[in-house]
Amino acid sequence: MRSAHVGASSSGDEASGQLLPLELVDVAIGSRVWVILKSAREFRGILRGFDEFVNLVLEDVTEYQFTESGTDTRQLPSMLLNGSNVCVLVPEGGASERTAA
Amino acid sequence: MQSAGSAAEGASTNGALTGGSILGEPSDLVRLCLDELVYVKLRGERELVGRLHGYDQHLNMVVGDAEETVMSTEVDEETFEQIVRTRKRKLPLVFVRGDTLILISPLFRQSGASR
Amino acid sequence: MDSMPGQHETQRPADFLRQILGRPAVVKVNNGAEYRGNLVCLDGYLNIVMEGTEEFVGGELKRRYGDVFLRGNNVIYVGPAPAK
Numbered sequence: 605m606r607s608a609h610v611g612a613s614s615s616g617d618e619a620s621g622q623l624l625p626l627e628l629v630d631v632a633i634g635s636r637v638w639v640i641l642k643s644a645r646e647f648r649g650i651l652r653g654f655d656e657f658v659n660l661v662l663e664d665v666t667e668y669q670f671t672e673s674g675t676d677t678r679q680l681p682s683m684l685l686n687g688s689n690v691c692v693l694v695p696e697g698g699a700s701e702r703t704a705a
Numbered sequence: 706m707q708s709a710g711s712a713a714e715g716a717s718t719n720g721a722l723t724g725g726s727i728l729g730e731p732s733d734l735v736r737l738c739l740d741e742l743v744y745v746k747l748r749g750e751r752e753l754v755g756r757l758h759g760y761d762q763h764l765n766m767v768v769g770d771a772e773e774t775v776m777s778t779e780v781d782e783e784t785f786e787q788i789v790r791t792r793k794r795k796l797p798l799v800f801v802r803g804d805t806l807i808l809i810s811p812l813f814r815q816s817g818a819s820r
Numbered sequence: 821m822d823s824m825p826g827q828h829e830t831q832r833p834a835d836f837l838r839q840i841l842g843r844p845a846v847v848k849v850n851n852g853a854e855y856r857g858n859l860v861c862l863d864g865y866l867n868i869v870m871e872g873t874e875e876f877v878g879g880e881l882k883r884r885y886g887d888v889f890l891r892g893n894n895v896i897y898v899g900p901a902p903a904k
Contacts, residue, residue, distance in 0.1 A: 633830055634829065634830070641896070643850070645896070647897075652829060652830060652831040652836070653830050653831045653832040653833065653835070653836070654832070654833065655832055655833045655834070659833040659866075660833075661831050661832065661833055661835075661836045665899075667848075669852070679902070680846070680899050680902055681899070681900065681902055682836070682899050682900060683897040683898065683899030684833050684836050684837060684866075684897060684898050684899065685896070685897045686866055686892070686895050686896055686897060688893065689850075689896055720863050720864030720865075721861060721862070721863040721864075722834075722837055722838060722841050722861060722862055722863070723841070723860070723861035724841035724842025724843075724859065724860060724861060726842075726860045726861055726869075728860055728861045728869055729861070730861060730863050730867075731861055731862055731863050731867035731868060731869045731889055732863075732867065732889075733861075733869075734860075734869045734887055734889045735889055744885075748850070748851065748894070750851075764891055803891070804891075804893055806891045806894075807849055807850070807851065807853075807890065807891060807894045808849075808855075808885075808888050808889060808890050808891070809888070809889045810873075810885040810886070810887060810888040810889070811886070811887060
């Protein structure tokens with residue numbers, strides 16, 4: 605299990621000590637992430653994978669849509685989230701929950 | 706220009722994935738719509754129904770004999786009721802910029818459209 | 821960026837799309853509308869063609885389409901249709 609804490613042990617640019625953005629996303633694979641889109645929409649789910657455009661494969665997803673009258677939520681078993689709408693990804697790390705395959 | 710994405714990379718040269726369909730890639734459906742009546746949904750609560758005369762790789766389109774419908778919702782200040790207004794107009798020939806396109810659907814193959 | 825040993829559950833976007841192709845899917849677009857239908861084909865832009873598609877706005881069925889092309893830039897997400 606990978607931890608959300610990324611130290612020098614991570615692959616990548618150890619010499620400069622830089623944490624590359626996609627490394628942060630990579631170590632979040634298998635754990636819960638919180639994804640905030642450019643619009644008033646957020647997702648929480650387990651990150652299963654991603655590509656260079658930060659398209660995200662999420663599992664066991666909760667979608668939050670914020671409207672004037674409140675927050676609409678819904679559950680989805682899995683989805684591919686279009687990276688072009690993604691604003692912020694927060695690794696919520698810790699428990700690497702797994703759903704039954 | 707569409708933002709590039711490679712979600713389907715490696716499937717074929719154009720990155721298209723197809724599931725037992727005559728369509729090799731999504732734009733094949735648009736090609737089949739050429740010279741046909743289409744329903745087009747655009748950003749900003751706009752719709753067009755007209756004949757598709759042409760399109761390009763960005764899905765910029767030329768639509769002829771188009772009827773445009775613009776929907777707007779207003780809230781009645783006294784009753785707080787939502788009022789949906791639709792305005793329609795005829796447009797003989799229009800250019801549609803591809804990035805405003807949400808969907809396009811051929812009317813000749815449409816089944817059970819509820820309008 | 822490749823999956824590491826022991827991360828056999830890693831699934832890249834391309835794999836995911838291959839898996840849901842030809843099956844009932846749900847697609848959400850920018851304006852909040854949702855499309856449910858059979859996923860016919862798609863490309864790297866997330867342009868999508870669905871058949872037998874129902875359009876839902878605010879949970880309400882608004883329209884049905886035989887075939888429909890959805891332009892990828894307006895797609896927020898695509899996934900297998902949840903069991904009802």
